Amino acid sequence: MATHRLLAGLIGAGIQRSLTPAMQEEEARHHGLRLHYQLIDLERTGESPAQLPALLTAARIMGFAGLNITYPCKQAVVPLLDELSPEAQAMGAVNTVVVRDGRLVGHNTDGSGWAWGFRRALPEADLGCVVLLGAGGAGSAIADAVLGLGAAQLRLVDADPPRAQALEQALNARHGARVVSHSDAAQALAGATGLIHATPTGMAKFPGMAVAAALLRPSMWVSEVVYSPIDTELLKAARALGCPTVDGGTMAVGQAVGAFELFTGLNADAARMEQHFRRLLAAR
Ligand code: NAD
Helix, strand or coil, X not given: CCCEEXXXXXXXXXXXXXXXXXXXXXXXHHCCEEEEEEEEEHHHHCCCHHHHHHHHHHHHHCCCCEEEECCCXXXXXXXXXXXXXXXXXXXXXXXXXXXXXXXXXXXXXXXXXXXXXXXXXXXXXXXCCEEEECCCHHHXXXXXXXHHCCCCCEEEECCCHHHHHHHHHXXXXXXXXXXXXXCCHHHHHCCXXXXXXXXXXXXXXXCCCCCCHHHCCCCCEEEECCCCCCCCHHHHHHHHHCCCEECHHHHHHHHHHHHHHHHHCCCXXXXXXXXHHHHHHHHC
């Protein structure tokens, strides 16, 4: 049987340490596909998002099955596409582009990837009153997803309050009046059943915590999006208190599972992809 070949890639800046190529290529191998997953790192070549139209045209001409899109291109890519999925349309951001019959179709698997990992790790989590810290790219996708899971109330906090307010308006228009923005994390966390952290704080280059440990309570679950390092200071503080937690790796795997399925039309083995991801992380 001839081996099917597939081209895919990731457009972003500062992505040299991404685990996505290894994850996607390994899962493809299990399905009898030869997938080459190319990193297209704007930082490495001194390019900018202004090059996106040329890169998309090149990908189409070269027969790419699809592309993942990351910082700083998730919003800039939107007007360059032929079609958007309802989620990508609602979020105004795309992390996966599929090339079908020469047309570029934008999707967003960040929200669905977060929801998949969250439900898997904390199936019983109380979604009565959820605080989301960080209303940027990841936060916007997760906000949409947690409302889709049935969160009764969502409180948004961002260091840039107009950003949280704009997201509040967009989400309430789409999901009904369940979202309120707060300028103060302490006020937002009073009475909350869970906390989702979606700011870059805690990454190796931005150490620390975006929220004071004293504001956490053992009855609260904590979901982290940062996965480099995998055990952030927030997760360590939450675990020390006995809070149920989900690390950022679950979302990283969830969004990759969604992208693989969009690129190939095949069902990914999510458990296998997660095991592989954890092995790659441990070997870093
Ligand atoms: P972004 O820059 O689009 O948004 C970050 C938001 O956080 C901004 O609105 C900023 O104002 C806010 N912020 C920063 N510090 C804050 C603080 N101390 N308190 C309150 N708000 C604060 O970034 P992004 O693309 O949303 O990425 C955020 C993090 O999520 C990054 O660490 C990224 O690596 C991670 N991420 C993880 C996954 C995953 O699969 N696990 C996917 C996407 C992004």
